Amino acid sequence: MNIHEFQAKDILRAEGVPIPPGEVATSAEQVEAIAKKIGGMVVVKAQVHTGGRGKAGGVKLAKTPAEAKEIASKILGMQINGLTVHQVLVTAAADIATEAYVGIILDRKSRAPVFMVSPAGGIDIEEVAEKTPEKIMKLPIDTRYGLTSYQANELGFFLFDDVKKVRAVSKIMMALYSAFMKHDASLAEINPLVVTPAGEILALDAKFSVDDNALDRHPEIVQLRDETAEEPSEVDARNANLTFIKLDGNVGCVVNGAGLAMATMDLVKYYGGEPANFLDIGGSSNPEKVVNALRIITGDPSVKVILFNIFGGITRTDDVANGIVTATKANPLKIPIVIRLTGTNEEIAMKILTDNGFSASSDMDEAVQKAVALAKGGKAA
Amino acid sequence: MNIHEFQAKDILRAEGVPIPPGEVATSAEQVEAIAKKIGGMVVVKAQVHTGGRGKAGGVKLAKTPAEAKEIASKILGMQINGLTVHQVLVTAAADIATEAYVGIILDRKSRAPVFMVSPAGGIDIEEVAEKTPEKIMKLPIDTRYGLTSYQANELGFFLFDDVKKVRAVSKIMMALYSAFMKHDASLAEINPLVVTPAGEILALDAKFSVDDNALDRHPEIVQLRDETAEEPSEVDARNANLTFIKLDGNVGCVVNGAGLAMATMDLVKYYGGEPANFLDIGGSSNPEKVVNALRIITGDPSVKVILFNIFGGITRTDDVANGIVTATKANPLKIPIVIRLTGTNEEIAMKILTDNGFSASSDMDEAVQKAVALAKGGKAA
């Protein structure tokens, strides 16, 4: 789960990371008031869950409160990568002598959180990694021992020569690691971490993502969720306990299991179609899930056909069949549906479906081809 | 460093261990007021750093506030194992169905904190260990992973059959472990941990010792130090950065190094004498330490002779010699002194001493024999 920059900064500030003062606002008037309170130059920053805010014009410097207000009125409501800006962060501007990057990502290869630091901050770290890998130091942290002082020291000396700065940045890395562990993060990043002309070290931007698997034990993070910053159908799906990701195609997919769901989307593409979504109903055979899945998929006007691909293991295919029947009785479908079912209780499921006027196949390849043809305006077989 | 029962209970209560309410008092009047506030039966408990308080009459039950006052007036000022009672804890009395023992000690063999639990609580655990070792379960905790739930569970099932009680005691063990680690303890003990007839689990007594080596990072523990509960000469020595333990003999020993200090005491005993103390001036050759050591040792009227045994390695023997000269010039000695010096700058040291009217030997055996003879009223050679 992603959180906004201002939320990430609140978390890091609580651990002791030095961050210029700032407040979040939802109106231009609030922005003006905050700018006045802060005094001096401020930066107005769009709070959306996407990168490239600067390039899109979502981050602007303001010399006066009046200018901040004017800028805010333009940024608020702006669309960035398809997301509407509902909130801006107003924060004190800082003078910058040098910019560094400090981040922690959860790395599968070393089975550990890995520190990544670079004296080349302020730009996309993946670009640095590609073009000048020697400017990045990576260090896996064994969580049984935690980030040790000597490791923070080694990372610090990669960034700075001056031992005073090394000690200051070591403290910041300790704080970043502490926040990472405390909140079960999967990513925690300060970019840029700047040195001011006066030698002060400050975090000017922060990114923080929390492991979805760990949210059950982090109510403090869950309450930071901003549903206005997400795709509405994905919010709907999450509340229905479905794993759903909206895509741009027109073949709506309902599958059990993440791997099979991806393979189904790939097969749609293989036969020249475009999947409208990723959707995994999971291992349980609760008919309610099927009902919700159909509601969410049919809510997307671009969907031209619905494709079910169910391999019954734990999932009972008769439960899925019942779900389809129930849902379509309540809300008759306006688009064609292609059903593939096999595995546990397959015969019962087939009977339920044919009794209710549906046809179904037990072959994945055949079902996908049919769905693609229907999406292209062909006929159901 | 040992702390009082009421301080230990405060620490454990803060971690969530259920403990009957109680307050500490220094006068019988205070005790009466606290007993009134608590209501019902109370226990008045002497707060001294020694075992066997119960047997010595330092722990008594009172039915009324008036009785609590009367009891307190007897306990306050009482001597237990040579220590004067200055404070008592007044705490609510609890009904007891069964008594258990739960403790953690730092175990050198497993190089880890070790949980010890026993369903036979309320009595000395070393007695249980000796007579019925099968009633004790020991479990080392790997601090890299901490006390895991399954370990707390295993310990809990050793104490109780009922899973509700197991879960309750597991939580208490988690809290005890957390307190142990947070404050760098060397011992943390709840004895007895009682189950009331209503099935409630309560800690009725607690012991907590903190690793002396870790005190520098635990100001919260250092401030709990009760110097009135310690031997005054030992308080004096600690404030002078000397490692000093008062004993019952009459040969005052000043040695550098703990092993050599013990060996010197042993040799005094070997030749029929009795050491008056353990004293290690440590590795530095600060003459100030020698001055303080002499002051503390000569402050004990039972000391009949002073024995220096210095093997100069880091310690420069000339520094020690200078310390002796300075100290005895300021405060002339009233008892004989025997000096053994060897190692770093031995020749210089010998000259300093002889120039100032002292004689010194370079042989440990000879020096100890001489000191013992002097303590027995013999003559210095």
Next chain:
Amino acid sequence: MSIFIDSSTTVIVQGITGRDGGFHSKQMLEYGTKIVGGVTPGKGGQKFEDKVPVFNTVHDAVAATGANTSVIYVPPMFAADAMMEAADAGIKFIVCITEGVPVLDMTKVYPFVKEKGARLLGPNCPGLITPGESKVGIIPGRICTPGSIGVVSRSGTLTYEVVYQLTRAGMGQSTCVGIGGDPINGTNFIDCLAAFEKDPKTKAVAMMGEIGGTDEQEAAEFVQKHMKKPVVGFIAGQTAPPGRRMGHAGAIISGSAGTAAEKIEAFERAGMGVAKRPMDFVELLRARM
């Protein structure tokens, strides 16, 4: 022969009295798996299905039964503890079915299990099955048949799909292993490939990977350097957008890393067969055996 489990494997089930644990324990018993005990704290002394003794702790269960394998069906927040308990009690093969285990928990569980000398499969995996001998986990027994294809996969139902097609085509399996879709897990592709290479019964291997990480690339390198037996691979998630987690915690493309394209390229470089569709395995394997 087979890998990791066979007819002599003795199993305890952690969470045997839970909904999922109970359901799958019955299925395993029906399949013939030697379940010798179960663990649920507070239910020690009871019997599951009137025959399998239940214990309060894994230590008790191992002491009483001598089990060498454990399968875990406990809620995600308790799974890390369960894996460590099993390893500490002397279990040598631990299979964790539980989905949704916090990833940071695994950064401690993995070294713990390794220190104890145990092998972990999972978490968030369907377990494994040696057809006709033993199944530990949730792979439906019906769809498998004994034979000489080793199957290893990061996914559940996709594995079933492939195994189902192999079985229909008359190609039985030596062992089918689901290593799970989490970013940090106990047993990876290389562990399984190495075991299949050594297993005399296995003649060829079907391997199903997905987007995210570089496990498949490393597996391809291993195949090229250390394997004589043919391997056919598939990658799910060619249509997945970067930065989105496709169900599995591990199925996420970060930046340019972990795409299906680079994994397929690695397979090709290693001279492996590449299945474009799940249904291509039968033919590709047959052509190589």
Next chain:
Amino acid sequence: MSIFIDSSTTVIVQGITGRDGGFHSKQMLEYGTKIVGGVTPGKGGQKFEDKVPVFNTVHDAVAATGANTSVIYVPPMFAADAMMEAADAGIKFIVCITEGVPVLDMTKVYPFVKEKGARLLGPNCPGLITPGESKVGIIPGRICTPGSIGVVSRSGTLTYEVVYQLTRAGMGQSTCVGIGGDPINGTNFIDCLAAFEKDPKTKAVAMMGEIGGTDEQEAAEFVQKHMKKPVVGFIAGQTAPPGRRMGHAGAIISGSAGTAAEKIEAFERAGMGVAKRPMDFVELLRARM
């Protein structure tokens, strides 16, 4: 021959620019120890005594010098980190002189160092010396002379006392090792006894224990079972009262455990020579060689 260090040992000093570290580095250099580098964060690039290069980190020092041994003189609250840094940087023999290291710190340092495959001596120890070849730590070189007695001890100055008497009596030493007085340390008596037993130069061993713990009892058992060379032992602290810490964090009698009497009894049971006074070693060793 000798144990742990010899003339080829290359040493870095952690805390070389500190008061104690600087003093003893000079002493070691004078003795002939091959100090190839020092570490003090922020002083990288400087030279100690105009010749020994100083580095910011142990990694840097090892990369530049290839040192195999490190000796640590840093304040107690930083010692755990220093030991781990040395092990992580690939140092294979770590000697920690620092006194007063919090004991719980060692519960993490010990397994860390072990995982890295390094040997730790100390903390709170005087280090070791192979007379005429190398000294790492603070044992005064003057009092030692090359020879065939192995010396191992939990204490500092008491060791000097015994070594001094051996030297005066013409009995040189192969290696003298101070294992330190803390309850949790890296190298114990048995490690040293085993090394002395293997070392062709060592003909007999002098061992100085003290009250607290059961290390000496286990050492006695080891001597009885595995050693052909004669061992003479001494225990300091016969007059120590129970429950009081006699200077060393490890020198404390808890309850009935760790008394001098039981340790001496264990020595006698193992057929070892027992020195009643430090000055008895010379005669007891001579009688056994």
